[in-house]
Amino acid sequence: MDAAADPAPDPTPAIRAALDRLAGDMPALGVAVSGGGDSVALMRIMAGWACGRRIMVATVDHGLRENSADEARQVADMARSLGLPHETLRWQPDGMAGNLMANARDARLRLLSDWGRRNDLAAVALGHTADDRAETLMMRLARGSGIDGLAVMAEWRDAFGIRWLRPMLGAGRAELRDWLRAQDITWIDDPSNDKDEFERVRIRKAIAAMDLDIAALSRAAAHIAEARDALSHYALLASEDAVARNGSLTLLRRPLSDAPVEIRRRLLVAACRWITGADYPPRRATVLHALDAVATGNRVTLDGTIIEPCGDRLRILREPAAALRAAPSTDGIWDNRWKIGALRPGQHVAAVGFAPLPALNWRLSGLGRDEAAASPAIWQGDRLVAAPLLRPCPPFRSNPRRGPTEFRKLVMAH
Secondary structure, three states: OOHHHOOOOOOHHHHHHHHHHHHOOOOEEEEEOOOOHHHHHHHHHHHHHOOOOEEEEEEEEOOOOOOHHHHHHHHHHHHHHOOOOEEEEEOOOOOOOOOHHHHHHHHHHHHHHHHHHHOOOOEEEOOOOHHHHHHHHHHHHHHOOOHHHHOOOOOEEEEOOEEEEOOOOOOOHHHHHHHHHHOOOOOOOOHHHHOOOOHHHHHHHHHHHOOOOHHHHHHHHHHHHHHHHHHHHHHHHHOOOOEEEOOEEEEEHHHHHHOOHHHHHHHHHHHHHHHHOOOOOOOHHHHHHHHHHHHOOOOEEEOOEEEEEEOOEEEEEEOHHHHHHOOOEOOOEEOOOEEEEOOOOOEEEEEOOOOOHHHHOHHHHOOOHHHHHOOEEEEEOOEEEEOOOOOOOOOOEEEEOOOHHHHHHHHOOO
16 A cells, blocks of 8 residues: 555554543543644543543633634634533733743743633643654753753643643644544644744754754653653752741751752752742752852842751741732732731731831740741731731631642652
């Protein structure tokens, strides 16, 4: 038989196996579908794989192209034809500064995360392929990224409050489109995929011009990810004596000083994210600067935290200036760090600040001055009602949103 007549390879068995491995015990999943060939293929494969699981579909309309609303409606029609509920999530980019594509990516993830939590979905699946992984690896190489940056597109990761799955990293873009064509299934081509003004498009064309093997590049990223995981395990062992108390973290200095720079960097990044709840780590250069300062026994600020050598220990706490900038909260969740119970109408949570400390006799709390100033307080207008960490004041309760378990997860985070 002529090779040209051979049927297109069926990618579904491998993708279904990845879904079984990543989400076999999840009763409800979301899938993000833009309308492109990759996400359309994922939606169809997940619809056939569901076997009683609740599968929901979402499309993010960034409003960046004239036909984006029509494309979202086309995806809704595709989903309904498969018996899957669909929702369009709209982003308003007006007034956003900086990198438009980076802003759009973050907005997409936040919108999908909110949608997933609102619908009690255990995870959201994304249609990234081996091509996406290879392209991202080459982009990161060009930027001189470290091992975390080069360990691109893990099969799963936790971010923005939800789990993200990538079950199609073993499949190629061309393979998926051949499979769709064989079934006479259409998709929407994004015209921006041909514009050289975008870095990814330039990298894609460079990979094609050099005839690089997409599958080999994707495997290289996977190997780097395995090395990254090994480093994370080493970092976890170096932090096994970490103590979390009152929203601050204490690490033993000896395991840190004995560890390679990369391990120390990982622990400092995890500690900062544990304190602040930030979705992204601080920049590598600023972390390395902080490590140099700590090595000489100096106190330093980093990404809204204070890192303070104290004898044989290293303390990481919230920087008061950052806490004072945090938006007041009326729902009890404040500074992405604390949950305050028993708020009454008209009351809000904000930082204690330095001015009230003498009247509160803060030293009796056992907290340092900066910790006390950055701790949560209940305010009624401009009047301080209570400071739960500094003085017991029923019925108000203050609980940190993260404990030792969350720190260990951040040390191991993708």
